[in-house]
Amino acid sequence: MTSSFDDRPDEAGGVGRVSTQVMTVSPPASAPPYPTGAEAKQKNSFAVAGLVLGILPLPPFGIVFSVLGIIRAARVKIGMTMSIVGLVLSALWALGGVASVFVAPHLIKANNAGCQVLARFDRAYPASKLAADQSMPAQYLSDLQAYSAALMRVASVTRHAEVRTAALTELSDVELLQQYLGQRAQPDAATIAKQKSDNDVLHTACGSF
Numbered sequence: 001m002t003s004s005f006d007d008r009p010d011e012a013g014g015v016g017r018v019s020t021q022v023m024t025v026s027p028p029a030s031a032p033p034y035p036t037g038a039e040a041k042q043k044n045s046f047a048v049a050g051l052v053l054g055i056l057p058l059p060p061f062g063i064v065f066s067v068l069g070i071i072r073a074a075r076v077k078i079g080m081t082m083s084i085v086g087l088v089l090s091a092l093w094a095l096g097g098v099a100s101v102f103v104a105p106h107l108i109k110a111n112n113a114g115c116q117v118l119a120r121f122d123r124a125y126p127a128s129k130l131a132a133d134q135s136m137p138a139q140y141l142s143d144l145q146a147y148s149a150a151l152m153r154v155a156s157v158t159r160h161a162e163v164r165t166a167a168l169t170e171l172s173d174v175e176l177l178q179q180y181l182g183q184r185a186q187p188d189a190a191t192i193a194k195q196k197s198d199n200d201v202l203h204t205a206c207g208s209f
Helices: 045-055 059-076 080-110 113-124 127-133 137-157 161-182 189-205
Strands: 002-009 015-022
Touching: 045 059, 045 080, 059 080, 113 137, 113 161, 113 189, 127 137, 137 161, 161 189
Parallel strands: none
Antiparallel strands: 002 015
16 A cells, blocks of 8 residues: 655645555466466367276277376376276276186086086095095095095086086096005006096086186
8 A cells, every 4th residue: 555645725725735545456476377378278088088988898998098098198287087087997897808708607617517516525525635535545435435426416417518528537537446445456646647637627627717
């Protein structure tokens, strides 16, 4: 605020001094950083495309455009959040696709009636029990007899030829092991190796990883 004095005639014909005060307003220290000109026209089309493709089931394109959107957002300061959301959505779609391609077939196989019989036997006779019972011939022979009965059940109830064939092949191996034990003889290494390999084939047919 500033003050000034002016000489003006008064009502009596004389001259008086009048004080005048003028208020001055200073401009703000700094103007807000609003984009103007070329800055206001900048866009991030990659971010928009990445988000749209991330919402749609097109994860490869969504990932590519979202990454490009992030790179551009680092320069123009526009679309970073949109690009990140698009990238996350695309990644989720990609994981879902991997699950459907690799996991779903195993689940379908595991739900087969014959494979459910095999799963029940595996729970009742885990590998640790079978390994421990090998030192007791009578007990191990009983385990193999239970396994033979389970394999015959698997072959009879399954609708999948692959599972049926694998179960019957494994059954022949187990019956050979029973013959060895019945004669109080030790199975040879080739017979044991074949039974183990055929067991793996059967479990793979039933959806084991």
